[in-house]
Amino acid sequence: MEQQVVIAGGGPVGLWLAAELRLGGVSVTVIEERVDIDQRSKALTIHPRTLEILASRGVHKPFLAEGLPIPGGHFAMLDDRLDFRALESPFPYTLALPQARTEELLEEHALALGATIVRGHRVTGFTEDAESVTVQVDGLDGLDGLDGSYELQAAFIIGCDGSRSTVRTAAGIDFVGTPSTVLGWLGDVTLDSPPRPGFSTFGLRGGVMVAPLPGGRHRVVGVSPDSHTTQWPGELTLEELRAKTVAIGGEDFGMRDPVWLSRFGNATRLAAQYRRGRILLAGDAAHQHFPAGGVGMNVGIQDAHNLGWKLAATLRGWAPDHLLDTYHTERHPIGAQLMEHSRAQTALMTCFTPEGLDLRSLFSGMIATQPALSKALSERLTALAVSYPTPDPTAHPLTGTRAPDLAFTGSENHLFSRLRPDSYLLLDLTAGVLADRTRPGLAVHTATLDRPPAAWATVRAALIRPDGHIAWAGIDENDTALSAAVDRTLATVHRTAARPGRSATGSR
Numbered sequence: 001m002e003q004q005v006v007i008a009g010g011g012p013v014g015l016w017l018a019a020e021l022r023l024g025g026v027s028v029t030v031i032e033e034r035v036d037i038d039q040r041s042k043a044l045t046i047h048p049r050t051l052e053i054l055a056s057r058g059v060h061k062p063f064l065a066e067g068l069p070i071p072g073g074h075f076a077m078l079d080d081r082l083d084f085r086a087l088e089s090p091f092p093y094t095l096a097l098p099q100a101r102t103e104e105l106l107e108e109h110a111l112a113l114g115a116t117i118v119r120g121h122r123v124t125g126f127t128e129d130a131e132s133v134t135v136q137v138d139g140l141d142g143l144d145g146l147d148g149s150y151e152l153q154a155a156f157i158i159g160c161d162g163s164r165s166t167v168r169t170a171a172g173i174d175f176v177g178t179p180s181t182v183l184g185w186l187g188d189v190t191l192d193s194p195p196r197p198g199f200s201t202f203g204l205r206g207g208v209m210v211a212p213l214p215g216g217r218h219r220v221v222g223v224s225p226d227s228h229t230t231q232w233p234g235e236l237t238l239e240e241l242r243a244k245t246v247a248i249g250g251e252d253f254g255m256r257d258p259v260w261l262s263r264f265g266n267a268t269r270l271a272a273q274y275r276r277g278r279i280l281l282a283g284d285a286a287h288q289h290f291p292a293g294g295v296g297m298n299v300g301i302q303d304a305h306n307l308g309w310k311l312a313a314t315l316r317g318w319a320p321d322h323l324l325d326t327y328h329t330e331r332h333p334i335g336a337q338l339m340e341h342s343r344a345q346t347a348l349m350t351c352f353t354p355e356g357l358d359l360r361s362l363f364s365g366m367i368a369t370q371p372a373l374s375k376a377l378s379e380r381l382t383a384l385a386v387s388y389p390t391p392d393p394t395a396h397p398l399t400g401t402r403a404p405d406l407a408f409t410g411s412e413n414h415l416f417s418r419l420r421p422d423s424y425l426l427l428d429l430t431a432g433v434l435a436d437r438t439r440p441g442l443a444v445h446t447a448t449l450d451r452p453p454a455a456w457a458t459v460r461a462a463l464i465r466p467d468g469h470i471a472w473a474g475i476d477e478n479d480t481a482l483s484a485a486v487d488r489t490l491a492t493v494h495r496t497a498a499r500p501g502r503s504a505t506g507s508r
């Protein structure tokens with residue numbers, strides 16, 4: 001087999017997934033239709049959970065060095081912004097970084113790990129049998145030495161190829177939801193007289209928000225009463241952007257020299273299945289929505305982070321047979337929540353009536369005066385609140401939640417630096433009772449927590465997945481009972497005898 005996995009789509013989601021697969025010991029080829037990285041950056045915002053993911057692989061520093069930290073986010077462009085500084089994360093802020101630069105950094109990461117990235121080629125279809133997928137590819141003449149049409153054989157194909165996904169369509173997976181009824185607009189421009197950081201305003205004439213970009217430009221984004229349309233009004237011009245901004249905000253802030261002008265709709269759809277046999281979907285191929293709050297790229301990278309280690313463990317043979325099916329059961333509900341969250345914000349962002357303004361004012365006031373509400377919205381928006389369900393009603397409350405970056409006594413290392421992309425981490429807080437369990441697909445770290453969070457005060461051991469979510473936590477004071485509980489847990493999540501190259505088609 002030429003490669004174990006083919007990824008259709010070389011945006012941030014496909015690139016992060018390729019890197020995760022390589023870290024898991026799997027060969028991967030990325031097929032990307034664009035010859036060069038698109039400099040029109042659809043995504044601008046990297047959220048705290050995504051920064052944690054980058055940190056868990058030790059690649060976050062270049063992003064932090066170039067990005068612009070912003071201490072909060074917005075919900076539906078309400079006047080009172082969400083304050084991320086209260087979030088329990090090493091990164092209590094959003095990071096403004098154009099998607100083009102994010103892609104460049106992720107591509108460098110994937111290439112350094114040995115991923116193959118083929119640009120100027122596109123996946124046109126595939127056939128599947130019990131053992132493999134044969135992928136049809138069209139190549140542009142002369143690029144990468146591959147001309148015309150050719151085929152690649154792989155164990156799996158993953159569609160990271162956007163909302164018009166060829167992979168999803170060819171697999172016959174339904175993309176269920178609602179069509180676009182609203183068109184927002186944006187422009188990346190130079191502003192000679194930019195407003196204060198975090199500027200936004202909303203009224204009967206619409207809403208507009210201005211966000212700084214690295215390099216001195218600004219993104220002007222908004223909605224207006226004429227946004228309610230199912231008819232395409234043509235390409236956005238600088239003159240139209242200027243007129244809308246003046247009508248809503250009172251001035252154009254010295255707007256000039258656009259590098260990108262665009263409209264975007266609120267079509268909201270969710271793939272019925274994230275996995276069908278040897279075909280998987282991630283990112284926009286799995287979910288489409290109005291870009292409220294800047295969550296789209298982040299949720300896609302989080303899809304890839306959930307999928308990468310599971311697929312690698314399956315192909316390497318140390319995963320139980322059912323593991324790959326949990327990608328759909330864990331991430332599909334997150335996609336459904338994303339749909340709900342985006343539709344709710346769209347409704348609040350497009351209610352240009354006195355009643356609508358009162359609703360916005362009421363909700364904004366609640367965010368400003370009720371810290372618990374503000375924190376809950378912030379944790380949901382940033383994905384820090386994501387928790388995967390467990391079928392065990394007796395499981396510790398930490399089970400399924402994301403592990404924080406725990407500090408260890410007497411060491412500069414924190415938990416994120418200990419996470420392994422190719423194995424579970426058994427965190428032994430018993431001074432070594434559990435230290436003899438190291439095996440393929442399992443690492444053990446014996447440590448003492450420094451100032452543990454309240455939820456961890458009585459925890460004596462925890463099994464942490466490669467994606468940083470907690471598979472099991474134990475508090476038993478009896479060492480023998482604790483050891484037995486660890487062994488029972490390992491028997492359910494880990495195949496002791498690795499069987500590389502086994503078939504894993506799963507349910508259809």
